[in-house]
Amino acid sequence: MKLTNFLLTAGMLLTSYTATFSQPASFIEFNGTDQYAEIPSHEDFNIDANESFSITCWVSVDALIQGQRFVSRRMLGEETQTTGYELWGGGSSTQYYAVNTPKPTTGNIFSDWCNVGTGATDTWMHLAMVINRADNTVTIYRDGQQGNQKQNDELDSWTVVNTNKIYMGSGCTSGSPDHLMDGKLANVRFWSKALTAAEVAADMNATVGPDTEALIAAYDFANISGLTVPDISGHGHDATLSGFDPVGSEVAIYSATAKADTNFTGRGNTNEIASSLVVAITGQEGNYTFGNLSLDLTGTTNVQDITAIKVYMTDQNSFDPRKAGEAELLGTCTPTENTVECTLAGESPVGTKYLWVTFDVAETAAEGNRVAIKPTMLDTKAVSSITTGSREILLGRTLLFAPGDYGSVAYRIPGIITAWDGSLVAITDKRKYNQSDIPEDIDIVVRRSTDNGKTWSEPVTMAQGTGQYHGYGDAAIVRTNTENELLCIFIGGNGLFASTTSNRIRTYISRSTDNGQSWSAPQDITDQIFRGERASWTASFCAAGNGLKTRNGVLMFVAAMRHDSGTTLYNHVVYSNDNGETWNVSNCAMEGGDESKVVELNDGRILMSIRRQSKGARYYTISDNVPTTTEAVSWTQKNTSTVSSWPELVEPACNGDIVRYTSTVDSYDKDRILHTLPNDGVNRQNLTMFLSYDEGRTWPVKKSICPTGSAYSSIAILEDGTIGVYAEENYNTDMYSTYFMNFSLDWLTNQADTYIEPGVEAVAAPVFSVSAGYYTEAQTLEITTATEGAQIYYTLDGSTPTANSTLYEDPITLSETVTVNAIAMKEGMSNSVMTSAEYTFLTEWEHPTGTIHDTESRYVTSATTTGAVEDLNYTLSSKPSTVFIDTQSAFTVEAGQEFTLRVQCTEQMIWCHAVLFADWNRDFDFDDEGEMITKVGIDSYEDTDQTLSANGNTMMKDFSVNITVPAEAKVAETRLRIQFSDAWHNKSAHEHTAMDNIDKGGCYDFVMNIEPSSDLPSGIDDDRTAHTMVYPTLFTEGVTLFATGNGEARIFDLAGRLLSRVEVSEGENYIEGTTLPAGSLIMVVTTDEGTKSFRVVKK
Structure with missing residues (x-):
């Protein structure tokens, strides 16, 4: 739990960089879960029959939650303690602030919404409740404007005289805090008089203290010590925090909260706000010396778009990039990568300071690129973020x-x-x-x-x-x-x-x-x-x-x-x-x-x-x-x-x-x-x-x-x-x-259209040799344009290509998920529209989610094969704790061969059915024709003779399935999947898929290595390289390469560095891989029959 006192909301940082707004100089933030402040009961907070009374405060909610209490003196659940008063919030933009003033029996003297404007999260509101005995009215205000007002003659006899505590940030039911507030509270003030409309408006900017007339108690949350919030009225009604860490006496950063600016920016702009920090410095005496700000630029398209990062400090919650010289510059740095340490030099006394992380945009920055700078650590204090995001670069803003x-x-x-x-x-x-x-x-x-x-x-x-x-x-x-x-x-x-x-x-x-x-x-x-x-x-x-x-x-x-x-x-x-x-x-x-x-x-x-x-x-x-x-x-x-x-x-x-x-x-x-x-x-x-x-x-x-x-x-x-x-x-x-x-x-138009001057011919758009889509093996991409003499520029990071981007000269090897954008240019002609394609390389199988049975032990105890090249032998002796079980147990089969799978389960598995799937073409799903092998057992909608209801699917305890590997199955490491789900999970007829939600069962994946058939014919067809095969593609020690001719195999990492070169001969070759690094690799096999590439993964 964290105290965030002294913090101005970042919600107003971007209103206007030069305007001055009424807003609190310090505040406390409640988490809506277990944090609140408690003021001891005292007769000063009572309201006798002849007394007027007012409460004023600043509120900014982080969420619109029905019933959350801002200030409350009322005991729900206690018949003898029902009178009271409470300022509270609702769950919508129209019902954001209300007041209750309950009577001793039932009902309220006043209970209604404010009806001034609309409410919003992360927005400061000055709220007031005024009880005026002179005309028996209760009036509520927002930002100095009168909201609802009601006259009620019952005010003549209504009182609040009890021993209830006063809560800030919560209500109370039967002595326990409830209806906790998720948001910020500031300048809470209690008055022993009915404030006039002018006094309510003046309170928005007023400074109060021991000499302020009719002030009962006031809390600005600016000098918290330990868990004590001092009453600055001088009357000693100190509040106590609950759910917070104590504030120490040593001068230190207590909290740092950041908010990202997500507005557009423009080329060549300077001192643009990326993030603003509200920093609370606590302690007794002395200054705090800033040392370092850690920044994360993840989300920035190209760090070269940023020519400088500058950190400024102000006393007020405003910063005008046009007048940056009026702020104190703490540090400057130039990023070269996504992690930046910016050295700071400056001091601050105890209180609230505002840090502004700004950036200068390069004149050559690409339109559409983004800049994201997230503060992560201010010296040794982790920075919490209210919002994150990035700023998109336009030609100008x-x-x-x-x-x-x-x-x-x-x-x-x-x-x-x-x-x-x-x-x-x-x-x-x-x-x-x-x-x-x-x-x-x-x-x-x-x-x-x-x-x-x-x-x-x-x-x-x-x-x-x-x-x-x-x-x-x-x-x-x-x-x-x-x-x-x-x-x-x-x-x-x-x-x-x-x-x-x-x-x-x-x-x-x-x-x-x-x-x-x-x-x-x-x-x-x-x-x-x-x-x-x-x-x-x-x-x-x-x-x-x-x-x-x-x-x-x-x-x-x-x-x-x-x-x-x-x-x-x-x-x-x-x-x-x-x-x-x-x-x-x-x-x-x-x-x-x-x-x-x-x-x-x-x-x-x-x-x-x-x-x-x-x-x-x-x-x-x-x-x-x-x-x-x-x-x-x-x-x-x-x-x-x-x-x-x-x-x-x-x-x-x-x-x-x-x-x-x-x-x-x-x-x-x-x-x-x-x-x-x-x-x-x-x-x-x-x-x-x-x-x-x-x-x-x-x-x-x-x-x-x-x-x-x-x-x-x-x-x-x-x-x-x-x-x-x-x-x-x-x-x-x-x-x-x-x-x-x-x-x-x-x-x-997201590069779909481009401006062309009348009479000027446009360069033909680039054409990609490989279509966008999903791939499991490396692809070689060639880019062409029909305009003779045009040059093609491309990017691989999703950004818009310009003349400063990479010039296309040779085919591009694609082996990881990437978006390729390309444009074509030629002097004297208008640039082409951009061609874009996304290539997704699949590397793993998705698995379903769901539930296991709360009490029953439903799981597979054994899964074995017979008739495979290398048989499966999987056992499990206790109930898994997860729905998905990646067994990593492997077996090997040949394309075209038949084998038998035997599965044994616990007794309680009879209340499930099983569905078997195989990814025969290794496209990382089980959706293709023939990849659902069979279902074992029946569902409740098929239980016409009530056998399932009476006995369950008894075969689930021990069943066998004969499986034929398709002759055209891909030679690779792939997966066999068995799903078990409660037979009553869906009571209507439906198609089963390998991503069905699991209900009180489990999903088991087994590693199936498919080898070429031993009956491979000796005659070679027109495309001999089609029979070049590598397996398994997910390996620990090495792989087997079946080559159709003599030649060599070269292994590269994804950066294109050559790791290994091996001579191969026609037929089966074993390639040692123990010295290769873990991760994805590209194997390029070249024989006298041609060249073929494979993607393999070293565990």
């Missing part, structure tokens, strides 16, 4: 804005486009004072990148908010028909649903004539939108992200509009036929829509993708015509009952983006449309990129680009043909950071 950057509380609503000069232009809402929408005070800011998103300019303000109802937001962007010009459309002023005809939400445009470097003042176009028949309409806003410029030069955005004072939204296209000088509005595409985007199809019609307010499959509709500068786009109006939807694009009611990637109209090889959405039917998470090859009818390709919290996103196609996404991401908080990600079509 860069943080543009985090909460707190440039003095702003929040940033939201990303939009991005590739400008005329190839630069990337990103637009974002700078939500200065909160994260809310218009009418809040919001600026629109712009950043540019001229190096494909690696670095970004300082923000430029496009539209400056000047207070509430005077802000701007939700910008969409398009490239106009004028070279170097961009146009943004956005809203400002009043809110969408507060908008009226007399005080409308405003629509603005702004232009840049220098590819996004500078912007014109906002131009109000609201009156153009609401003219004519729309004069009585009340509101309009265009969906943020990408607009559309059609081939005919029409600029388009989609507006969600209110036609009256109601809340129904109608989707209309806001368009300009004159490059944005004047604006008009199409007829309605959908009633009941929301934020929507448009893309032009090859036939010129417009496809509209529509946010679904009710969550679920995303809506879409297609225009009735091909719009031009003289003919407006037209729609058949749809509603939620008549509109089409995409079953693949399930969303949580969120904005997404849709853009044209390539079109055959523009001489590209394929039609491709891209769409981003959070692919989750409930929550905004799992941002996913979808790809359609059939003009948006279906979306066969999808890949998650942010598996965790994520919302709005925007797509740009870079000049090099790669894909850029600018997206909102968050991690267990409501605050978003905005990231730019860059990846290739190859990565998106």
Whole structure:
């Protein structure tokens, strides 16, 4: 059992690297099994009839468990001790925190859930319970927000006056702890007054002590000594830990807990977090000196992708890779293999420190490779891991804005486009004072990148908010028909649903004539939108992200509009036929829509993708015509009952983006449309990129680009043909950071598709001479391409091949399970798509699981053969303790010969049946035709005359089976299997397999060596090497080689090193193997008839 005090949760480490959050500075973690803290009973914790009372605390659960108690003073099972109070947790995200205040008889003064937000594991919550005698209410809070409140006049007489102890991390039933907590608890405080809502909110950041008014007791778990948790209120109500190891007085690391960052990273990134450690240092006085951190890089595709590992230390639970210089650097190392010892130099006083294991990514790192760095030992303290994982490398991933950057509380609503000069232009809402929408005070800011998103300019303000109802937001962007010009459309002023005809939400445009470097003042176009028949309409806003410029030069955005004072939204296209000088509005595409985007199809019609307010499959509709500068786009109006939807694009009611990637109209090889959405039917998470090859009818390709919290996103196609996404991401908080990600079509499609410039021919894909599949012997793989003069590069570790990978020059010998990936390249041509194949080499037989009989002795006492070349002689004198018995007992037979197997069993085996199997072709299964030899005994469903029920399968005590080895059986060491299972284990007719679950019986494997028939004809057919044979393939001292001619046998290890060379002659040869190393070996036999390879295994 382990005490993990002083530990901040790692669940908040990745929210935003610069934001400051209310969270405890130290905590205790309970294991949910036998750990809790106990406060002695004292009258201070009583609640008299005229007294108010409050409890506040921080909670983070590791699991949502129904009934787990956080703080409790209540004795279940004792009729005289039923009154009390308890804060506890439930088993779902909606039932995560409740309070019970039981009455003396039955029922509660208050018993209900909090109803503020949702709960999640590994997420800190500030919880409060307030009992207020002034108005006879019980109120509960979460994170300073009032949850449920109930008024009950019975509070006039309700009291909690008893001798019960107070428990932290458990409840109590009949004097024994129960309902134990699996999670973390911090800053538990008891108050002799009803805290106001403001005081509850202030408690989230408050420091308390002996001078704090109305404080009964408080526990911050920061200075535990032995098993004593001091009461920092000064009132002496110290708690005692149970189930923990005592905290000593010597300054030492008490615990170190790590959490892996599993987000994407990008080429060339520096100080990327691999793992974060929360380190608890305990003791009386002095500093602890760090010495060494052991790291395990298992899971890293290629350690050369890591140019440096750096370990930083901070006092607070936050680290910004952009400002790594503000942290203390403890050590740096460069990995050369998967185990790394990183020397540290630094000190820390007693308390909590945060270590950040970071890495720098090589500029040449292969897209799709992974980096995993797991801390295993900090000096002499083993590191425990909350989570493990790896970070996948993209072409780029860069943080543009985090909460707190440039003095702003929040940033939201990303939009991005590739400008005329190839630069990337990103637009974002700078939500200065909160994260809310218009009418809040919001600026629109712009950043540019001229190096494909690696670095970004300082923000430029496009539209400056000047207070509430005077802000701007939700910008969409398009490239106009004028070279170097961009146009943004956005809203400002009043809110969408507060908008009226007399005080409308405003629509603005702004232009840049220098590819996004500078912007014109906002131009109000609201009156153009609401003219004519729309004069009585009340509101309009265009969906943020990408607009559309059609081939005919029409600029388009989609507006969600209110036609009256109601809340129904109608989707209309806001368009300009004159490059944005004047604006008009199409007829309605959908009633009941929301934020929507448009893309032009090859036939010129417009496809509209529509946010679904009710969550679920995303809506879409297609225009009735091909719009031009003289003919407006037209729609058949749809509603939620008549509109089409995409079953693949399930969303949580969120904005997404849709853009044209390539079109055959523009001489590209394929039609491709891209769409981003959070692919989750409930929550905004799992941002996913979808790809359609059939003009948006279906979306066969999808890949998650942010598996965790994520919302709005925007797509740009870079000049090099790669894909850029600018997206909102968050991690267990409501605050978003905005990231730019860059990846290739190859990565998106798992190498099944590649981007080819129009008019550029692609190299033909590599062709493998050996098909993917299962193999039992070494294979020689040749790789070719139909493109003359092309070079082939390949990898054997599952990574994506590049020009830096191994150049294919000679055939590859495959003898171990491996994934081969290959691409072909030629100057002046586009790279081929990747060819991939997985080769699995079978080396052992799977065996079934199940049960042996609890009380009866059901087992084989003897198994023997007669008529074999070398007979089996197996005996067993006691009941095995396992279901599977690998006897290692061997016998030898010839191909085509008949032998007799005799099996003797204990008396109790009569209640089983037996099934015999043989792996004749040695493919490491028993599934081929003829490999189930026979069944001995019957099953209960076959017991028509009740003989089985009365007497059992009596033949099981001693039975014999005549077995004929197939003439075509493989000459090799293989297995004979006998399965025994209870005859009642399955009461319906069924097929038996060698992997059937064993019920109250056993499974016995015997080693069967098959030799070539002694009647092998002297005449040699056209393929004489087919009769070259080696047996047994699993050996201890040596093997027998039957050769069809004179020559030599060479034995290699799997690294290709020559271990032995032996001359062989036609016929039978014995090859000594005692000096060979144990393990898998490759024997290559070369005679005047040809060459053949065998895989053998030395025990």
